[in-house]
Amino acid sequence: MNYNGLLSTFPREIRLFIAVFVVILSIGFFTGLLFVKQTEATTPAGVEENYLGNEQDADATIMKFKKGEREMLTIVHTHILSMSFVFFLLGALVWITKLPKKWKLFLTIEPFLSVLLTFGGIYLMWIGITWFKFVVIFSGILMTLTFTFSSCLVLLQCLKKSEH
Template identity: 55%
Template sequence: MQIHGTIHSFPKEIKTLILVFLVILSIGYFTGLVFVNDTSSANPDSIQEHYLGNENDDNAQVMKFKKSEREMLTLVHNHILSLSLIFFVLALILSTTSINKKIKHFLMFEPLVSVVLTFGGIYLMWMGITWFKYIVMISGTLMTLSYISAVILIITQLFKKKLS
């Protein structure tokens, strides 16, 4: 049985292009995660402190001030636009794989939902709904796990032989 239009049937040049794209994209993605870990220690309270500041904490080792509305709008705008494009392209590539449909659909749509929850949640947390720090943490983690899973599955599919 031959499957037309799947990643297995792509020319070698396209497969190589996808592989190189995923490697470079992953370098950028994980550099961003290193930055998040460096600025907020990747825990809910540190995330809240990063955006809302710690001016009232006399014992703070590093003084942080609440982000301005302009900073927040820029951050939310830039991240929602760029990550939605990244996950859209990843979903397009993933759609050409022969993995289980339920897993495929989850990995195609979940990161887009998580982008909105993560960065919308950061904005709502900044607006004073501080319990959103937990939503931000969960959705950010889920977004990253989805990213890693999608990239691994795509790369695995790139090396799979053509089905005939």
Template identity: 60%
Template sequence: MMLNGRIQSLPKELKLLIGIFLVVLSIGFYTGLLFVNETSSISTNGIEENYLGNENDEDAEVMKFKKSPKEMLSIVHSHILSMSLIFFLLGVILSITNLPNKIKLFLMIEPFFSVLFTFGGLYFLWKEILWMKYLVIFSGTFMTLTFTASTLIILYQLIRKQN
């Protein structure tokens, strides 16, 4: 079945549904990034402090304690499940866009690796494998870039006039 470029032939109602879904999804995604910024300042030291605590830092403005095993399992579990669904739905929609197959495949598959590396990295950071904070920053940035690129491509192709 030929899916490439099918997005432009969708009925207006379905295009509107997809467009609104992507806008609301993006608000949720970027609000999550604001939360990450508030809790960790999106820095390697901030991420480490957020999960391992800062009880030894007497000059800390806000006292943070190491996350409990239940907290970590809840964070990893909920984020891997929800982000997998988000990127699956985004990938399904992306599959009907008009893009070169290699780019499309990369944008559809890469976020799943980033989700595993980001949230798996947080778990191993919590287990005090400290270099994982760099993997978390790198993969989280990559995940955000692929989300943004995919969303913009889909929105652009939804509003573009059919040839």
């Protein structure tokens, strides 16, 4: 079965449906990034402070406390589950775009690794392996880049004239 470029052969209405889905999915994804920015967890020190607290910092303007185990497990659990579904659905759409197989493989497998490294890394940092804050930032950036590229790829091919 040849699925490369299948998306562009779909009827206009189905491509519009997929495009709207990807736009709404993107709004949800990037709203999550706004939340990360709001919590000032975009730097290694900010990531560490967000989960481990800043009670020892007398100069802190906003007091943050170390997250409890229940809260950490909830954060890790919900994000790994929900992000897995996000990347599974987006990945299924990437596989029917017109793009070389190696690129598709990267764009559909890498996000799962980044999800694991980002949220597993947050947990490992929380239990005391603080250098994981660098892994969390790197994998989070890579996850965002692959999401953005994949979303744009699907949207552009949905908006292209049908080849059918």
